[in-house]
Amino acid sequence: MLLFVGLGLAQSPSLDAIELLKECDEIFYESYTSPVLNTDIVQKLSGYVNRNIVVAKREFVEDGRRMLDLAKKVNVALISSGDPMVATTHQELRARAINLGIETQIIHGSSILQAVAGELGLSSYSFGKVVTMVRGPVQHTPYNTVYQNLLRGLHTTILLEWDEANNFFLGPKEAISNLVEAERDLKYGIVTEQTLLFAVSGLGKRTRATLVCSSFSNVQKEEFGDPPTTLVIPGKLHFTEIEALSAIFRKSSDQFRDNSENVGRLSKQMVGKYSKKTLAALGRARVAAERAGKKYDSVFENVELYTTDSQRFLNEGREELAILSIGYAEGLLDSLRFSGELEFDW
Amino acid sequence: MLLFVGLGLAQSPSLDAIELLKECDEIFYESYTSPVLNTDIVQKLSGYVNRNIVVAKREFVEDGRRMLDLAKKVNVALISSGDPMVATTHQELRARAINLGIETQIIHGSSILQAVAGELGLSSYSFGKVVTMVRGPVQHTPYNTVYQNLLRGLHTTILLEWDEANNFFLGPKEAISNLVEAERDLKYGIVTEQTLLFAVSGLGKRTRATLVCSSFSNVQKEEFGDPPTTLVIPGKLHFTEIEALSAIFRKSSDQFRDNSENVGRLSKQMVGKYSKKTLAALGRARVAAERAGKKYDSVFENVELYTTDSQRFLNEGREELAILSIGYAEGLLDSLRFSGELEFDW
Numbered sequence: 065m066l067l068f069v070g071l072g073l074a075q076s077p078s079l080d081a082i083e084l085l086k087e088c089d090e091i092f093y094e095s096y097t098s099p100v101l102n103t104d105i106v107q108k109l110s111g112y113v114n115r116n117i118v119v120a121k122r123e124f125v126e127d128g129r130r131m132l133d134l135a136k137k138v139n140v141a142l143i144s145s146g147d148p149m150v151a152t153t154h155q156e157l158r159a160r161a162i163n164l165g166i167e168t169q170i171i172h173g174s175s176i177l178q179a180v181a182g183e184l185g186l187s188s189y190s191f192g193k194v195v196t197m198v199r200g201p202v203q204h205t206p207y208n209t210v211y212q213n214l215l216r217g218l219h220t221t222i223l224l225e226w227d228e229a230n231n232f233f234l235g236p237k238e239a240i241s242n243l244v245e246a247e248r249d250l251k252y253g254i255v256t257e258q259t260l261l262f263a264v265s266g267l268g269k270r271t272r273a274t275l276v277c278s279s280f281s282n283v284q285k286e287e288f289g290d291p292p293t294t295l296v297i298p299g300k301l302h303f304t305e306i307e308a309l310s311a312i313f314r315k316s317s318d319q320f321r322d323n324s325e326n327v328g329r330l331s332k333q334m335v336g337k338y339s340k341k342t343l344a345a346l347g348r349a350r351v352a353a354e355r356a357g358k359k360y361d362s363v364f365e366n367v368e369l370y371t372t373d374s375q376r377f378l379n380e381g382r383e384e385l386a387i388l389s390i391g392y393a394e395g396l397l398d399s400l401r402f403s404g405e406l407e408f409d410w
Numbered sequence: 411m412l413l414f415v416g417l418g419l420a421q422s423p424s425l426d427a428i429e430l431l432k433e434c435d436e437i438f439y440e441s442y443t444s445p446v447l448n449t450d451i452v453q454k455l456s457g458y459v460n461r462n463i464v465v466a467k468r469e470f471v472e473d474g475r476r477m478l479d480l481a482k483k484v485n486v487a488l489i490s491s492g493d494p495m496v497a498t499t500h501q502e503l504r505a506r507a508i509n510l511g512i513e514t515q516i517i518h519g520s521s522i523l524q525a526v527a528g529e530l531g532l533s534s535y536s537f538g539k540v541v542t543m544v545r546g547p548v549q550h551t552p553y554n555t556v557y558q559n560l561l562r563g564l565h566t567t568i569l570l571e572w573d574e575a576n577n578f579f580l581g582p583k584e585a586i587s588n589l590v591e592a593e594r595d596l597k598y599g600i601v602t603e604q605t606l607l608f609a610v611s612g613l614g615k616r617t618r619a620t621l622v623c624s625s626f627s628n629v630q631k632e633e634f635g636d637p638p639t640t641l642v643i644p645g646k647l648h649f650t651e652i653e654a655l656s657a658i659f660r661k662s663s664d665q666f667r668d669n670s671e672n673v674g675r676l677s678k679q680m681v682g683k684y685s686k687k688t689l690a691a692l693g694r695a696r697v698a699a700e701r702a703g704k705k706y707d708s709v710f711e712n713v714e715l716y717t718t719d720s721q722r723f724l725n726e727g728r729e730e731l732a733i734l735s736i737g738y739a740e741g742l743l744d745s746l747r748f749s750g751e752l753e754f755d756w
Contacts, residue, residue, distance in 0.1 A: 072424060073518050079458070080422035112425070147520060149528020152650060159531060159657035169618070172419050172525040174493060174518035177534055182495025182516060185505060188523055193538050193564055216558060218539055272515070304498060311505035330730045338734070362748040370741075384676045384733055388684070391734040395716075395741020402708040402742065403751065 066135040066161045068148035070173025073268030075101050075145050077112060081171045085113040089138035092120040092131065096228040097153075098145035099292060101269055109143065117143070122228070128157045135166045145268075147175040180221055180264050180294050183273055185308025190299065192218030197239045198225040199232070206239075207246035210297050211254050214324040217300035226292055233291035236263050240283045240295075254327050257281035260320060262296040265289035277313040277320075299324040331383035338390045339371050345397055345410050346371075352408040360400060367397045412481040412507045414494035416519025419614030421447050421491050423458060427517045431459040435484035438466040438477065442574040443499075444491035445638060447615055455489065463489070468574070474503045481512045491614075493521040526567055526610050526640050529619055531654025536645065538564030543585045544571040545578070552585075553592035556643050557600050560670040563646035572638055579637035582609050586629045586641075600673050603627035606666060608642040611635035623659040623666075645670040677729035684736045685717050691743055691756050692717075698754040706746060713739045 067088060069081050075098075077085070085091060091113070093106050102108070110117045124130065125142070134140045148154050149170060161168050181188045192213030195206045206222060213220045224234040240261070247255035263276040265288050274289025299322070301309070306317045313319075346367050353360055370393035377386035400406040413434060415427050421444075423431070431437060437459070439452050448454070456463045470476065471488070480486045494500050495516060507514050527534045538559030541552045552568060559566045570580040586607070593601035609622040611634050620635025645668070647655070652663045659665075692713050699706055716739035723732035746752040 070520065072418070072520065074424060074426045076424040076426035078418060078420060078422040078424045079428075080420045082425075147524050147528060150524070150534050152533065155528070155531055155533075155654050156650065159654040162657040170525075170528060172520035172528065172614075174416065174418065174520050175524045175534075178493050178496070178521045178524045179516075179518040182493060182501070182518065185501055187498065187501075188496050188521075189540055189542070191539065193562070194535055196535070212562060216539070268518075304502060308501050308505040311508040334730055334734060360749050362750070363745055366748055384680055384729075387730055387733040388680060388737040391737025392741040392744070395738040395743075396745040396748065397741075398738070399709055399742040399745030400749065402712055403706050403746065403749075404708070405749065405751070 065139045065167045065169065066131065066158070067139065067141040067169045067171070068154055068158065069141055069143045069171045070148040071143060071145050072173035073146060073176060073179055074174070075105055075268060077109065078171065082112050084169070084171065085109075085115065085141055085143075087139055088113075088115065088141040090131075090134050091115050091117045091141045091143065092124075093117050093143045094120045094122070094125050095145070096122040096125075097151045099226060099228070100145075125157065126153050128160060131157070132161060132164060132166065135161060136164065145173070147173045150175055150177065176223070176267060176294055177221065179267055180296055183264050183267065183275060184262050184296060185312050186219055186296065186298065186305050187302060190217075190219050190302065190305070192216060192220055192299070194221045194223065196223045196225065197234060197242065199234050199238070202242055202245040202249060204246055204250060207243055207250060207254070210243070211252050211327065214254055214297075214299050214327040215329060217324045219299050220297045222295040222297065224291075224293055224295065233293075235291070236288050236293045236295055237284055240280060244280065252327070254323070255280055256326075258321060260298055260323055262298065263288050263293050264296070265291065265293040267294070275312060277309070277315065297323060329383060331387050332378060335374050335378050335386050335390050338394060339374060341410070342367065342371050342390065342393050342397060345408065348408040349397060349400065349406060352406050356406065358406065360406070363396055363400065367393045370396070411485045411513045411515065412477065412504070413485065413487040413515045413517070414500055414504065415487055415489045415517045416494040417489060417491050418519035419492060419522060419525055420520070421451055421614060423455065424517065428458050430515070430517065431455075431461065431487055431489075433485055434459075434461065434487040436477075436480050437461050437463045437487045437489065438470075439463050439489045440466045440468070440471050441491070442468040442471075443497045445572060445574070446491075471503065472499050474506060477503070478507060478510060478512065481507060482510065491519070493519045496521055496523065522569070522613060522640055523567065525613055526642055529610050529613065529621060530608050530642060531658050532565055532642065532644065532651050533648060536563075536565050536648065536651070538562060538566060538645070540567045540569065542569045542571065543580060543588065545580050545584070548588055548591040548595060550592055550596060553589055553596060553598075553600070556589070557598050557673065560600055560643075560645050560673040561675060563670045565645050566643045568641040568643065570637075570639055570641065579639075581637070582634050582639045582641055583630055586626060590626065598673070598676070599679075600669070601626055602672075604667060606644055606669055608644065609634050609639050610642070611637065611639040613640070621658060623655070623661065643669060675729060677733050678724060681720050681724045681732050681736050684740060685720060687756070688713065688717050688736065688740050688743060691754065694754040695743060695746065695752060698752050702752065704752065706752070709742055709746065713743045716742070
């Protein structure tokens with residue numbers, strides 16, 4: 065049997081975990097997926113379960129053969145921080161075990177992916193896809209993830225790289241600079257000086273987590289506390305979220321802007337711009353028609369109707385229909401020029 | 411002080427939680443946010459921490475005044491299953507406590523929102539927004555969430571309603587029927603008979619969770635195990651996810667289809683449909699013009715040009731421009747009918 069035990073964020077075993085670990089013959093502990101909070105954790109765990117615990121390196125877990133060989137005969141456990149199944153290597157090890165006919169079991173643990181929402185007073189249901197940032201040159205993937213989430217008004221959790229072998233933590237300031245660079249490249253208009261961001265550092269430690277509420281322009285001056293830090297770029301904030309944020313950060317509710325508000329969907333810009341142009345051209349076409357003594361009532365009425373529809377569809381969130389309508393309205397009007405029926409400026 | 415303690419999915423306290431609870435003067439336990447796995451849990455917890463534990467009803471927690479009054483003077487704890495901060499009432503209680511100058515602390519617990527990914531061998535990074543389904547008539551929100559996630563190739567976790575007061579669990583079969591109805595209403599083409607879905611039931615219990623891999627057409631025949639059940643509609647599956655799924659469900663890798671593959675963006679459907687219609691109408695308009703001895707070469711050429719452009723924009727991923735162009739082409743052509751210039755079928 066192969067048992068995966070997650071110690072959660074506080075790296076503290078549950079009674080259930082202790083009970084199951086006591087039934088294990090071989091216990092391994094890996095620390096490369098999360099930084100260790102207490103250096104004596106292995107010793108303590110060993111005491112709780114009255115078993116020897118072997119510290120396993122990344123290569124040992126990735127290779128996995130020793131654990132799988134043992135698990136064919138005896139009960140083996142692999143302990144890690146957080147939730148054990150967030151790590152791909154653990155998922156792979158489990159799949160290999162199942163394919164070898166080895167029974168597997170998971171003791172889930174609390175995970176940073178879930179806990180940041182609670183710490184910040186944000187709703188778990190308002191988060192979009194999570195993304196990881198690593199050191200190095202400008203990355204478009206995290207920026208794009210934030211953009212895609214903001215288009216739907218959703219919050220984005222950004223996990224920052226941790227490399228145990230080199231004891232390297234990607235800092236929040238460097239990560240934010242990277243997003244600013246991506247904005248310069250891609251120009252979707254999601255990052256401005258006012259962009260609101262939150263950070264949670266030191267979650268799981270006995271001391272309280274360090275929470276930061278800042279804006280992109282102030283980030284370089286902030287104190288984020290000890291790593292690891294997790295960033296959240298919020299989207300549209302519900303009033304219950306704003307109430308919680310106000311309490312947690314002792315700021316008035318108007319300090320929490322909607323980052324998604326000015327993230328323009330192209331459709332919104334298009335409909336705004338083309339509606340204005342079409343209605344102006346319609347005015348000139350009506351004057352030209354009157355001067356020429358011609359009647360295009362049906363065309364003109366439909367141009368007006370479809371322009372109004374376009375705005376209504378946009379307000380209803382039916383963006384494709386909104387664009388189709390404004391395009392159609394333009395075409396109706398412009399056709400009079402192409403057919404040589406009427407001359408007017410567009 | 412007000413301490414929020416999450417017992418996690420297994421409803422088993424961590425050593426950290428027990429230590430902190432021992433320092434509490436008043437301890438409340440609420441069971442309305444998650445079903446209780448073991449009926450003697452309060453008695454057991456009471457034994458571990460050597461304190462009396464009061465079972466709190468929903469109204470008591472929502473009202474909160476008694477706990478807040480106590481927390482001004484002594485250490486108060488509120489225990490719940492899963493992660494304590496997923497529940498909005500707990501978030502609100504915490505904000506009220508902070509505003510009253512009461513210190514708060516959170517012991518996070520493992521949450522279904524995180525654990526389903528691990529149980530199913532799916533990557534936590536491939537999930538989009540989570541959504542809840544409740545009993546009642548057809549709901550468009552969950553359907554829309556699945557659609558929006560699938561457009562980005564992301565998986566959707568669907569939590570099903572649980573109502574403690576009436577001991578009611580929304581069943582997975584009813585939930586799926588509801589999605590099928592929403593498909594009939596909205597017709598985005600996300601739900602077909604082949605749509606792949608996963609279900610996880612009884613997570614946290616000592617017995618293994620019941621995992622189901624099915625398709626929408628087979629759902630009504632499946633055995634889902636005891637409630638609560640959580641559904642996952644997967645999006646694009648990474649090969650490491652497919653390897654894990656193959657092992658877990660003992661199915662060959664070709665059994666795990668990509669639900670997002672045929673989820674057409676509305677823009678793609680629109681451009682396809684309207685291009686065809688416009689070109690057909692253009693053909694009829696040309697015949698009608700020739701019969702009537704009229705010339706609209708400039709209009710006809712532009713209709714053709716903008717229809718071609720529309721397809722090109724779509725291929726380039728410039729969806730808004732694609733729709734605008736096909737709308738414009740339609741308008742150009744239709745104007746000839748509205749102005750009474752030409753009669754032809756659309």
